[in-house]
Amino acid sequence: MVIFRQEIRQQRLSLIIWSLSIGLLVAVCVLMYPDMKSEMDGVNDIFSSMGNFTAAFGMDQLNFGTLIGFYAVEGGNILGIGGAFFAAITGISALMKEERDRTAEFLMTHPVSRRRVITEKLVSTFTLIILLNAIVLACSWISVVMINEEIEWKEVLLIHLAFLILQFEIAGICFGISAFISRSGIGIGIGIAAVMYFINLVANISEDAKVLKYITAFGYTEGADIIHDHGLKMEYVIPGMVFMLIGIVAGYVKYSRKDIRA
Amino acid sequence: MNAIETDKLTKTYGSSRGITELELSVAKGDFFGFIGPNGAGKSTTIRTLLGLISPTSGSAKVLGCDIVSQKNEILGRVGYLPSEINFASGMKVKDVIKYSADLRHKNCREKSGVLCERLGIDTGKKVDDLSLGNRKKVGIVCAIQHEPELLILDEPTSGLDPLMQREFFDILTEQNKKGATIFFSSHILSEVQSHCNTAAFIRDGRIIVYDSVCKLEETGAKKVEVVGTFEGGDLKGISDLKNDGNSTSFLFKGDIRELLKTLADCKLQNVNITEPTLEEIFMNYYEA
Structure with missing residues (x-):
């Protein structure tokens, strides 16, 4: 638990900044909703007639006139991108930063096994992600209560759950990569998250590219699908969890026998 | 153990x-x-x-x-x-x-x-x-x-x-x-x-x-570098003798007066007596 505590303490500030940035942006969107609602009929028509742009963001299947529809697109995109970046940065830094900051020698010459170091860092990464999502959800809940509107809470929670799983997946993959690099790889992490987001846009636009949904973590975070199905598409979640596990296992295998750079 | x-x-x-x-x-x-x-x-x-x-x-x-x-x-x-x-x-x-x-x-x-x-x-x-x-x-x-x-x-x-x-x-x-x-x-x-x-x-x-x-x-060796004609290769205590054209270098361990006498008889332009590097001491010690 010593390393876990140290990790959380070190990431505290970063967690607060990211959570509040995402949470407040989501809240601002929700708070704008009452003003926009009256205009929404027109907006809905405009948005639903923008062809590929509409499809890319799933707005062809969502009703902007309802709070949940609005929330799924606006809140979803903010939490989706923000959360994915946070997960990527946290995951890819977890193991790599010890060598990058040249603190690995100090840590690894204490009587803690490599496996223990990996486990505590993995648990702390996932804990940080859970905390971020809890704070964002709290911001979201407060803002919905403030505008005094009805919203389907089950769907809201499902959307948040989907993004939590997405962040776990990205963090797991990046965690694995983290074991292989010893200098900055933040760019790789953010790149993976951004590419996944982009792949999902492509998959939304073209029916032929639907198969890409199995690859991208954003495949199962589609608000329209979640609201429509009242659940997550397991055929997309399961491959995602497999990718995550591969990342984590690769991280363990590599890092437990890695030569630590001076 | x-x-x-x-x-x-x-x-x-x-x-x-x-x-x-x-x-x-x-x-x-x-x-x-x-x-x-x-x-x-x-x-x-x-x-x-x-x-x-x-x-x-x-x-x-x-x-x-x-x-x-x-x-x-x-x-x-x-x-x-x-x-x-x-x-x-x-x-x-x-x-x-x-x-x-x-x-x-x-x-x-x-x-x-x-x-x-x-x-x-x-x-x-x-x-x-x-x-x-x-x-x-x-x-x-x-x-x-x-x-x-x-x-x-x-x-x-x-x-x-x-x-x-x-x-x-x-x-x-x-x-x-x-x-x-x-x-x-x-x-x-x-x-x-x-x-x-x-x-x-x-x-x-x-x-x-x-x-x-x-x-x-116990190794009290000195490193000697001379420029000029050095004719004292048979002096007792010399080791690691290297000759490079006009200049000669060697390690010396022995009577320092003998060394100076020998050097005085040689036609030299320059002489440098220094502490040998760490490595030279060890090499000298083991070859001696």
């Missing part, structure tokens, strides 16, 4: 050499100096012994435990000071010292307090604001506060001012008297001469000299 015992320990990085079939034994309770030029393999040896890197072939035992299979057991009984020590940004000195003790599941507050006092460490400072020397001092506390049986120190004095170096060696000597084995690497011969009982010299990944310091100290 020896504190450190290696058997054909080899580490290669891809194609480049690290250490080659290293044979090294350090007796328990010894104060051991591990000398060699930069890049000779000192740090590689130490980092292999501590499990930071895994050996390519060969094996080693530290405090009777295998360096691969019983790494944690070793790390629990050893204190280590890296040559370049860094701490996680944002931490205070006292947090680092506490973190190190916590990782060992030990309460070392009393000992660390004494050490900080002696080394003049301000524990309220942020580690980011520390100079190399001050970071090193914090590292020393982390390496010693749990009173390890074996202390491994990689170039410990770099960055420390002379007063601190003295205090540092006083602390090491005390630990040694209490029974701890001290193993430190250095490229400064005088350090090793004045503190160590035994010394080993490493070059190009191999141990080339290994002996007690008393014996090493």
